[in-house]
Amino acid sequence: FIIYFYFxxxxxxxxxxxxEHYILTFPNGYGRQVNAQIVPWIELGxxxxxxxxxxxxxxxxxxxxxPFYGGKKHRITAEIFSPNDKKPFCSIEGEWNxxxxxxxxxxxxxxxxDTKKMPTIKKKVRKLEDQDDFESRCLWKDVTYNLKIRDIxxxxxxxx
Numbered sequence: 001f002i003i004y005f006y007f008x009x010x011x012x013x014x015x016x017x018x019x020e021h022y023i024l025t026f027p028n029g030y031g032r033q034v035n036a037q038i039v040p041w042i043e044l045g046x047x048x049x050x051x052x053x054x055x056x057x058x059x060x061x062x063x064x065x066x067p068f069y070g071g072k073k074h075r076i077t078a079e080i081f082s083p084n085d086k087k088p089f090c091s092i093e094g095e096w097n098x099x100x101x102x103x104x105x106x107x108x109x110x111x112x113x114d115t116k117k118m119p120t121i122k123k124k125v126r127k128l129e130d131q132d133d134f135e136s137r138c139l140w141k142d143v144t145y146n147l148k149i150r151d152i153x154x155x156x157x158x159x160x
Contacts, residue, residue, distance in 0.1 A: 024050045027063040043073060044096065056083025063096060076100065 013022045025048045033040035045065035051058035057080070064075040076096040079088035087105070092112050094100035102112035131138040142158035 020052050020054050022050055022052050024048065027061075030065065032066075041073065057081065074098065 009026045011024050011026065013024065014020070015022070027044040027046040027048050030043040030045055031040060032043050043065055044063040046063055048061040048063070049058065050061070059078055059080045061076065061078040064077065066073045066075075072095070074095040074097050076092070076094060078092040080090040080092070081088050089105045091103045092100050093103075094112070097115055099114045099116070100112040101109065103109050125137060126135075128138055128141060133139065137144075143155050146152075146155035146158055
């Protein structure tokens with residue numbers, strides 16, 4: 001079976017040290033299982049973008065879905081552009097959950113990032129009672145609770 005999740009979310013990440021705001025879009029999520037013999041997996045696919053209005057830098061990112069026959073899972077390619085440039089100064093390829101390699105317009109090649117070597121950072125979230133009604137954890141608490149106790153009907157009702 002294949003489950004498709006199509007959302008058109010836009011996010012904003014703020015870099016406080018530089019007073020920069022990055023607007024980004026997200027890939028689609030796909031629940032994949034070819035047959036009963038294969039363990040299902042989540043796959044990301046589609047085009048995304050990141051842009052900073054202050055600096056003018058932007059990136060276009062493609063999450064490649066695995067072809068039905070052959071190919072690899074979790075592939076990503078990206079191009080990073082300087083303000084007002086039509087040619088990227090950096091191209092990236094690799095696996096979004098593994099190692100990504102950068103190729104710069106200068107001809108230099110380097111590891112861009114190795115996600116397997118990144119430290120896990122514990123998220124900081126305010127207590128539910130301190131959150132506003134429409135903050136994510138507060139808004140979805142009944143759905144989350146019912147999913148944890150495996151009551152799908154109650155989770156679905158809470159979602160509505």
